[in-house]
Amino acid sequence: MRAVHFGAGNIGRGFIGALLDQSGYETVFVDVNEALIHLLNERKQYQVKLAGDDSTIEVKNVSGLNSMKQAQEVVEAIAHADLVTTAVGPNILPVIAKLLSEGLEKRMMDQAGPINVIACENMIGGSEALKQHVLENMEESLHDQLEDSIGFPNAAVDRIVPDQHNEDPLTVKVEPYYEWVVETTAIKGEQPEVEGITYVEDLTPYIERKLFTVNTGHAATAYLGSYYGHSTIKDAMDDYRVKEKVEGALRETGAVLIEKYGFGKEQHRAYIDQIINRFLNPDLSDEVTRVGRAPIRKLGPKDRLVRPAVEYLERVKEDPQHLVEVIAVALSYKNEADPEASQLQGKVSDQGPTAAFKDISGLSDDSRLVQLVEKKYKEMN
Numbered sequence: 317m318r319a320v321h322f323g324a325g326n327i328g329r330g331f332i333g334a335l336l337d338q339s340g341y342e343t344v345f346v347d348v349n350e351a352l353i354h355l356l357n358e359r360k361q362y363q364v365k366l367a368g369d370d371s372t373i374e375v376k377n378v379s380g381l382n383s384m385k386q387a388q389e390v391v392e393a394i395a396h397a398d399l400v401t402t403a404v405g406p407n408i409l410p411v412i413a414k415l416l417s418e419g420l421e422k423r424m425m426d427q428a429g430p431i432n433v434i435a436c437e438n439m440i441g442g443s444e445a446l447k448q449h450v451l452e453n454m455e456e457s458l459h460d461q462l463e464d465s466i467g468f469p470n471a472a473v474d475r476i477v478p479d480q481h482n483e484d485p486l487t488v489k490v491e492p493y494y495e496w497v498v499e500t501t502a503i504k505g506e507q508p509e510v511e512g513i514t515y516v517e518d519l520t521p522y523i524e525r526k527l528f529t530v531n532t533g534h535a536a537t538a539y540l541g542s543y544y545g546h547s548t549i550k551d552a553m554d555d556y557r558v559k560e561k562v563e564g565a566l567r568e569t570g571a572v573l574i575e576k577y578g579f580g581k582e583q584h585r586a587y588i589d590q591i592i593n594r595f596l597n598p599d600l601s602d603e604v605t606r607v608g609r610a611p612i613r614k615l616g617p618k619d620r621l622v623r624p625a626v627e628y629l630e631r632v633k634e635d636p637q638h639l640v641e642v643i644a645v646a647l648s649y650k651n652e653a654d655p656e657a658s659q660l661q662g663k664v665s666d667q668g669p670t671a672a673f674k675d676i677s678g679l680s681d682d683s684r685l686v687q688l689v690e691k692k693y694k695e696m697n
């Protein structure tokens with residue numbers, strides 16, 4: 317079996333690539349990083365190290381294609397693949413859609429049969445969003461054929477893979493924990509056989525539980541950690557001021573999730589505790605700059621901070637004090653090496669914090685959340 321995976325970065329190599337190899341796939345990584353592509357082709361293998369566990373997984377049967385220089389080869393690889401996956405980041409999905417649509421078009425012309433494209437990104441409806449970008453790049457006369465033969469099942473992926481500082485640039489150190497959940501309804505043809513995938517009929521409770529617990533907690537730790545002068549997630553969580561506020565934010569998202577999906581209170585408490593312990597893993601050094609990256613995306617209307625805060629106001633009918641504080645601190649987040657953080661600070665200084673927040677979150681003047689964030693931001697700055 318052959319897989320094409322877009323994005324040979326942390327989660328691509330450290331999670332998806334490893335499971336694809338264990339499941340018997342030959343994986344072609346597509347990336348723009350020439351150094352990584354060169355090494356993948358030279359060695360055809362790499363190592364995944366499990367943090368705190370001393371064990372190493374040898375990932376074999378891999379190769380690489382540079383999407384900037386080898387576009388035609390990428391198109392051919394997609395035309396002959398059994399599965400396509402991505403882990404490039406939500407903002408890059410529109411970029412890869414052009415080449416992906418060419419590959420899928422070739423595949424349909426060759427009558428190579430159905431295939432599934434799974435976007436493994438931290439967002440709600442990632443594969444569906446990728447499908448829309450593919451359709452924008454494809455002639456309308458082919459849209460019905462795509463609907464019939466190409467599946468875009470949404471997915472949730474969970475494994476903390478920090479930025480890597482290993483001697484060997486292909487090696488990836490990851491936490492042992494992982495979860496990969498894929499929705500069955502959009503699958504075309506046979507369900508991909510990948511060890512470690514849990515198939516479910518309705519992904520919504522899974523992706524929301526993951527995004528609004530792991531990623532809300534992570535973002536809260538990163539922005540509060542940066543505010544209090546910490547550079548890693550573990551250091552931030554070792555500061556009781558950060559930990560208390562993160563736990564408070566997760567009680568708020570938990571109240572929404574329990575009310576919405578009927579998760580048991582004890583079961584959800586245990587889920588939160590397990591996540592906090594993952595953030596405190598002493599064998600994993602994860603920087604607040606990675607976890608806090610792209611703050612404009614993270615302050616977006618459907619993302620990990622604004623969406624649960626809005627739902628808390630609607631469902632619990634109280635003010636989400638901790639989420640408000642995290643949003644206010646996220647609006648103040650500075651990192652000159654992160655283009656979105658610089659853009660955010662440019663917006664805040666040009667428009668003022670309230671107008672910048674309204675613009676990014678899509679909320680209106682009369683939104684209670686906007687008023688609460690405005691007040692908190694003034695208190696903190």
Ligand SMILES: NC(=O)c1ccc[n+]([C@@H]2O[C@H](COP(=O)([O-])OP(=O)(O)OC[C@H]3O[C@@H](n4cnc5c(N)ncnc54)[C@H](O)[C@@H]3O)[C@@H](O)[C@H]2O)c1
Nearest residue numbers: 323324325326327347348403404405406437438475476477
């Ligand atoms: N790292 C984690 O802990 C983690 C866990 C779960 C989900 N995710 C999600 O996985 C996705 C990737 O995250 P990551 O941490 O692996 O990031 P990363 O930066 O390590 O990897 C992204 C890769 O995409 C490549 N890329 C950029 N533009 C490209 C293009 N046009 N074509 C092909 N490749 C391109 C980059 O060169 C890089 O190798 C994100 O959506 C993230 O939210 C990450």
Ligand SMILES: O=P(O)(O)OC[C@@H](O)[C@@H](O)[C@H](O)[C@H](O)CO
Nearest residue numbers: 438473474475476477531534607
């Ligand atoms: O990848 P992002 O930028 O959406 O979020 C940063 C981290 O919270 C994220 O990568 C986590 O490590 C991951 O989602 C854990 O499963």
